[in-house]
Amino acid sequence: MAATQEDVTLLGVVGSPFVCRVQIALKLKGIECKFLEENLANKSDLLLKSNPVYKKVPVFIHNEKPIAESLVIVEYIDETWKNNPILPSDPYQRSFARFWSKFIDDKIVGASWKSVFTVDEKEREKNVEESLEALQFLENELQDKRFFGGDEFGFVDIAGVFIAFSIPIFQEVAGLQLFTSEKFPKLFKWSQELINHPVVKDVLPPREPLFAFFKSLYESLSASK
Amino acid sequence: MAATQEDVTLLGVVGSPFVCRVQIALKLKGIECKFLEENLANKSDLLLKSNPVYKKVPVFIHNEKPIAESLVIVEYIDETWKNNPILPSDPYQRSFARFWSKFIDDKIVGASWKSVFTVDEKEREKNVEESLEALQFLENELQDKRFFGGDEFGFVDIAGVFIAFSIPIFQEVAGLQLFTSEKFPKLFKWSQELINHPVVKDVLPPREPLFAFFKSLYESLSASK
Numbered sequence: 001m002a003a004t005q006e007d008v009t010l011l012g013v014v015g016s017p018f019v020c021r022v023q024i025a026l027k028l029k030g031i032e033c034k035f036l037e038e039n040l041a042n043k044s045d046l047l048l049k050s051n052p053v054y055k056k057v058p059v060f061i062h063n064e065k066p067i068a069e070s071l072v073i074v075e076y077i078d079e080t081w082k083n084n085p086i087l088p089s090d091p092y093q094r095s096f097a098r099f100w101s102k103f104i105d106d107k108i109v110g111a112s113w114k115s116v117f118t119v120d121e122k123e124r125e126k127n128v129e130e131s132l133e134a135l136q137f138l139e140n141e142l143q144d145k146r147f148f149g150g151d152e153f154g155f156v157d158i159a160g161v162f163i164a165f166s167i168p169i170f171q172e173v174a175g176l177q178l179f180t181s182e183k184f185p186k187l188f189k190w191s192q193e194l195i196n197h198p199v200v201k202d203v204l205p206p207r208e209p210l211f212a213f214f215k216s217l218y219e220s221l222s223a224s225k
Numbered sequence: 226m227a228a229t230q231e232d233v234t235l236l237g238v239v240g241s242p243f244v245c246r247v248q249i250a251l252k253l254k255g256i257e258c259k260f261l262e263e264n265l266a267n268k269s270d271l272l273l274k275s276n277p278v279y280k281k282v283p284v285f286i287h288n289e290k291p292i293a294e295s296l297v298i299v300e301y302i303d304e305t306w307k308n309n310p311i312l313p314s315d316p317y318q319r320s321f322a323r324f325w326s327k328f329i330d331d332k333i334v335g336a337s338w339k340s341v342f343t344v345d346e347k348e349r350e351k352n353v354e355e356s357l358e359a360l361q362f363l364e365n366e367l368q369d370k371r372f373f374g375g376d377e378f379g380f381v382d383i384a385g386v387f388i389a390f391s392i393p394i395f396q397e398v399a400g401l402q403l404f405t406s407e408k409f410p411k412l413f414k415w416s417q418e419l420i421n422h423p424v425v426k427d428v429l430p431p432r433e434p435l436f437a438f439f440k441s442l443y444e445s446l447s448a449s450k
Contacts, residue, residue: 053328053362062317065317067317067320067324068324069323072323072324072327075319075320075323076316079319080316091301091304091305092292092301094300094301095292095297095298095300095301098294098297098300099292099293099294102297
């Protein structure tokens with residue numbers, strides 16, 4: 001299958017770790033893709049039509065067929081282009097990958113966001129606790145592996161870009177110690193391996209504009225307390 | 226692969242729609258399975274050891290390897306035993322199945338539960354609205370198909386046992402009109418097809434003891450208002 005002959009479009013915004021997941025998967029497969037930058041304050045008709053349920057990015061459109069939800073998209077890409085597999089072939093290892101990537105979305109994404117961007121102090125503290133507890137589960141699970149699947153990065157690592165790239169920005173914005181090398185030495189080492197991997201490094205957006213954006217969001221929330 | 230030579234165990238409770246998902250998948254594949262009934266007020270060491278993250282049922286143990294999360298288990302079963310496929314083979318259809326089963330878990334399970342078993346009236350009403358909106362998306366998606374995947378039931382239908390079997394019990398307990406044939410004619414017709422399918426029917430627990438259990442739960446919550 002010649003990737004360049006395919007009609008492959010990604011609706012996204014620069015800086016979203018969920019969009020990055022799809023971009024990493026595409027890069028890994030060597031798929032050229034048209035990137036359509038969305039303005040989330042004024043979403044395109046294409047986005048609203050392609051993801052009527054959530055109206056969110058990323059949306060991946062392959063030969064006019066839209067797919068939403070970043071992990072669903074990554075599995076689709078892995079099943080459509082077979083080179084450089086993202087999920088392992090063994091069913092038990094696949095279930096491991098699905099379990100932990102779902103865990104990141106269910107237990108870490110929301111809680112770590114709310115650890116920083118929640119006005120209510122009690123609610124914020126509850127989310128810090130939940131984030132730390134969830135990160136500890138990942139720390140224990142990682143053990144001394146380089147990546148979650150072993151020597152090469154895969155599905156859980158791609159899901160984990162949120163932890164390796166976004167949480168450090170969030171916590172610096174708020175002066176919070178959530179994900180540090182002292183608290184989670186193995187997970188921190190993994191995060192450095194991940195963001196310095198050539199495929200990931202190539203896809204991650206510049207840190208500074210994102211930091212400035214979230215700093216400004218944090219300050220406006222703090223001012224409204 | 227001779228199913229009877231495998232060491233296959235399911236930790237569950239009777240009446241859980243999430244446990245039913247796994248039982249339906251096993252039944253469809255013709256896999257004999259040892260069922261260990263858990264007491265959720267006093268969880269077994271095996272459950273705590275097998276699912277340390279969530280400490281919940283279902284847990285599926287295959288040749289001493291535990292897997293948690295009902296949809297992850299169903300995909301594992303489908304990938305391990307190839308007869309009577311649950312997910313379609315086409316990658317786009319697979320992504321459709323994953324999207325909508327995730328939608329049921331993210332948008333319907335919690336909201337419909339809270340539509341009935343939430344004491345705070347405002348919170349309850351918000352969840353009723355969200356449930357109706359989510360069910361409408363499924364109604365639109367189903368169109369005139371017999372099952373979500375077409376003529377034979379598959380992954381989304383298995384996820385949807387919660388809607389077809391549990392929501393009707395919840396709403397009757399509370400005298401609530403959430404999922405009715407008037408509001409959602411296509412989805413209601415689908416739900417009747419599903420619960421009357423021989424494989425599903427054989428797995429679903431008797432309705433009356435469950436109704437009595439949830440009625441009692443509802444009344445104790447109402448009394449605490």
